Amino acid sequence: MANENEQQIYRGCISQQLEELELLNYIYCKPNELQLLDPSVVTDYNEYLEKSHTLPAAHLEYIIKLPIMGNSNNIDVRIELPHLYPKLEKARISVHSSLLGKLKEEYLQQEITKYLEEQQEDDTEPYIYQLLSWLQDQMEVLLKRPASEFTSNEVPVEAEASTNLERMWIYSHHIKSTTKRQELIRQARQLELSGFSRPGKPGIICIEGDSANVQEYWRSIKSLRWQKITLVRTETKQRKRRFDNFTEQLFNAEGSSNSEEGIMNMGQFIKFLDDHGSGYIKAELFGLA
Known part of the structure; x- marks a missing residue:
């Protein structure tokens, strides 16, 4: 891959990430609803797009406190975007919530992995907002299911995954x-x-x-x-x-x-x-x- 072509792909991805972040900031605009783990990355990205030829080492990472209908607590969704998201790499997502027990949280994480894997191979558009909307629906259904449904047999073990x-x-x-x-x-x-x-x-x-x-x-x-x-x-x-x-x-x-x-x-x-x-x-x- 020619260096110029590489730069073009990286700049395209980073530009899309910043545009998506701006949209998410508009949607999740309550205090601390969207928290950047390292705000300086946004500055570094903008400088890279304007004049720099050196790709910043850090990735864009943030946490969104996702509100769940009918519940006063939120679910923390941690999002890490590799440099080549959304064109060539997938977002890395993890969830944490006091509303879920260990098995429900593991189950939800597995469902997120499946969701990401099912993203179309030729889909090069950002999808974090769609994923968050999907997550809200999943949480509402998951919270209604009794904990007894989630046994160790339902959660794939490492031996099977390996x-x-x-x-x-x-x-x-x-x-x-x-x-x-x-x-x-x-x-x-x-x-x-x-x-x-x-x-x-x-x-x-x-x-x-x-x-x-x-x-x-x-x-x-x-x-x-x-x-x-x-x-x-x-x-x-x-x-x-x-x-x-x-x-x-x-x-x-x-x-x-x-x-x-x-x-x-x-x-x-x-x-x-x-x-x-x-x-x-x-x-x-x-x-x-």
Whole structure:
């Protein structure tokens, strides 16, 4: 992804986040109804949009005290927006309320996760207000249900969740170090993951397998020294793998050197993605239609 194109995508997402925040401030306008965890992020974002080429490190985070009909107490909804929300990353939502017991709160958190996963893949519009409206409806129904309905059997256990397949798409400014290339392969095979890495500039990694192992892989490799590395997309609860094992793929253009310095053959790369049922990701990696 060209740097200019990257900047355009980040600026578009951050602009949408600020516009959405302005709308939410208008709707949830009572004292302390909307609380920014770090108000300076708004200033940093505005400066970034006006003149800066350096993406602020902090994310936009806030808490909305969501009123529940017929109840004097509120539900605290914590919202964290990754830099690429809403185009390429999903919002991170958590809820806390004295109105709910532990099992009801766990159940509601699972329903939120399902709601976010069901957002359309091509939906690039902000959706926090819609989610909050949905949450209010869920809370009103949930509060009427007896606590006895929520047993430990109804809440998925970690052992069941860990059998889910997960897939991650990772973008790096470049992957050139031989040591780093070998480590990417070694870690994937040690954790029994499949996918591929494309060394060079840009560097691209796709990894899939047991969710816990995929998360461990990401924690491990992002601790290596990178000029820039970004988690572009996470796909949870996958039914099956798309790759048989983990390999390194160069996708070098004809006549280009057979090394990480070679020019990337975009047609060859897109065909590889299509052959593995993953053609959709080209838009998120490169901004291609």
